[in-house]
Amino acid sequence: MGGTFDPIHHGHLVAASEVQSVFGLDQVIFVPTGRPWQKSDKEISDPEHRYLMTVVATAANPRFTVSRVDIDRPGQTYTIDTLRDLRAQLPHDDLFFITGADALTNILTWKDYSEIFDLAHFVGVTRPGHDINTDGLPPSGVTLIEVPAMAISSTDCRTRVKRGVPVWYLVPDGVVQYINKYKLYLGSEHDGN
Numbered sequence: 130m131g132g133t134f135d136p137i138h139h140g141h142l143v144a145a146s147e148v149q150s151v152f153g154l155d156q157v158i159f160v161p162t163g164r165p166w167q168k169s170d171k172e173i174s175d176p177e178h179r180y181l182m183t184v185v186a187t188a189a190n191p192r193f194t195v196s197r198v199d200i201d202r203p204g205q206t207y208t209i210d211t212l213r214d215l216r217a218q219l220p221h222d223d224l225f226f227i228t229g230a231d232a233l234t235n236i237l238t239w240k241d242y243s244e245i246f247d248l249a250h251f252v253g254v255t256r257p258g259h260d261i262n263t264d265g266l267p268p269s270g271v272t273l274i275e276v277p278a279m280a281i282s283s284t285d286c287r288t289r290v291k292r293g294v295p296v297w298y299l300v301p302d303g304v305v306q307y308i309n310k311y312k313l314y315l316g317s318e319h320d321g322n
């Protein structure tokens with residue numbers, strides 16, 4: 130499951146858990162992006178902060194792990210590179226790429242669009258307010274899964290922290306404490322999508 134995870138929140142975790150259960154996956158690998166090209170004009174937190182918050186949030190689940198492939202690769206993050214790196218590390222496993230419906234809609238603009246479907250099966254998770262348009266996507270390469278409604282976004286979490294509004298219960302407890310410890314999201318406005 131790729132994401133900016135700035136910060137990781139319970140929407141991400143519920144979606145990952147749901148897809149793990151529906152597909153009977155051995156593990157869900159959370160892959161924080163390095164520099165996502167779709168967000169390159171926006172300020173995002175240090176990759177190490179995003180990586181560590183993801184580790185904190187997933188530590189208790191034996192089926193959840195976190196990969197550094199994207200944050201350790203120089204340059205902007207492209208999904209094709211993520212999938213090639215994971216394939217090299219896991220040559221015998223079936224790969225599923227879990228992504229939100231909003232990101233899936235952008236898939237046609239992704240680099241090496243045709244090859245990515247050879248590397249992984251795509252799972253699009255729906256969330257409130259994001260309609261899915263799968264026009265142009267190969268039906269055999271994509272499955273859509275409805276996850277329990279979670280109207281949480283990282284953008285909203287960042288805005289709440291900046292305004293001094295609590296994010297308890299929107300993100301895991303350890304992530305609330307991590308945000309407070311490193312005083313994240315108090316500065317200039319982070320504007321996600």
Ligand code: ATP
Pocket residue numbers: 131132133134135139140141144227228229230231232254255256276279280281282283284285320321322
């Ligand atoms: P931002 O508001 O900064 O864009 P985000 O909440 O969308 O952050 P991302 O890190 O961009 O979080 O999300 C990673 C993936 O998880 C995306 O594909 C996104 O669509 C999906 N996702 C995010 N929030 C939810 C949610 N509440 N329910 C289901 N999927 C979600």
Ligand code: MG
Pocket residue numbers: 321322
């Ligand atoms: Mg987003």
